[in-house]
Amino acid sequence: MFEQQPQTLREKVKSLATESINQANPSGWFEILYAEANGDSNQVPWAKNTPHPYLQDWLERYSPEGKGKSALVIGCGLGDDAEALAKQGFAVTAFDISPTAISWCQQRFPKSSVNYLVADLFALDQTWQHHFDLVYECRNIQALPLNVRSQVINTVASLVAEEGTLLIITRFRDDKNEPEGPPWALSEGELAQFRKSGLQEIRRDTFVEGTESIKHLRLQYRKVSL
Template sequence: MDWEQRYLDDDIPWDHGEAAPAIVEVVSRQIVPEGARVLVPGCGLGHDVRAWSDAGFAATGLDIASTALERARCRYGTDGMSWLQADLFDPELPRRGLYDVVWEHTCYCTLPLELRSAYVDAVARLLKPGGLFCALFFTDTGNGPGEGPPYSADRDEVFELFSPMFDLAWEKRPDQAYTSRVGREWLMVWTRRMHDNI
């Protein structure tokens, strides 16, 4: 998928023009440490990055598409936020254990099954031991098995992939969602294990 071209063509139906409502639910539980550094992979136009920043956290938006980041920077600026153009799977990105939180919203669903274990490794590498992986998984995209993007995420598959390096703190259907996604998402919070086996 040429994500840069999709932004150049304004062919971005996944963008709802606002942050994922579930961010409010995660923040309200007061599980994210004060001053935490939050990474938002696949941040697109930056709505979720802005929401984390507004909640008082140092938020970094990461995307492979330069046009998405340019638009995010123009709309939201850099006060309390930073923007990083890079490939999440680059092993040099950035140094190990830089972030306290990784917020997943629209990145995982772009990945077919064969790339998802690499995603888990990347998240584990970027998180501090004891850090939080807060994730809103798109469990029902309306596409058939293996069809996408977006690709649906199965809760049991997610558990199998993440449990070797993460402990599940809690999970539930989110209280709030975009109108088109009500009943089609699953919210999970995982803790990165303290030992480093990656």
């Protein structure tokens, strides 16, 4: 079988996402993608088999102390970011909606200290609210359509413990026009919802990628004391 070309893979992602949205199940396509990858990470467009470079840079630059602290990785994919946080000393819980992805993580890291779980961002355990010292969200919100964006942002914000940290890596769009997706880059107006949820932005780093000069943000928030 010929290796699937990137453009073909992008078209597949768009087709799967569109079909899921039409079925009112905007995150349902992730399991299909992971299952059809048949263990080939090249068929998962965001899989790097190494920690995301912006996360790795953040860990090296700021050296957060993880000992005695909890961390949650949202939409953990194949687990590399979760493992990086565990190496930093955090007690890490990592979830994905895809059972195939979670099984893949457990196969890749059989001796891991990370608690890998199948969970749905739209129906999380209520005990997770205001629970985690660090919540890490990398490019999951941007993979979901705008009509669920507010709900997802509120959910993510609610997971951060008092005085805790939220770290976000996302595409960013400057204009207010609805983008074509997936992914649907976040706008400044959408990011403002985190501040309204009691999160204070304390650091913003901007990265520009590729020939199309796609803008990405790495945002660090702190949960303000009540």
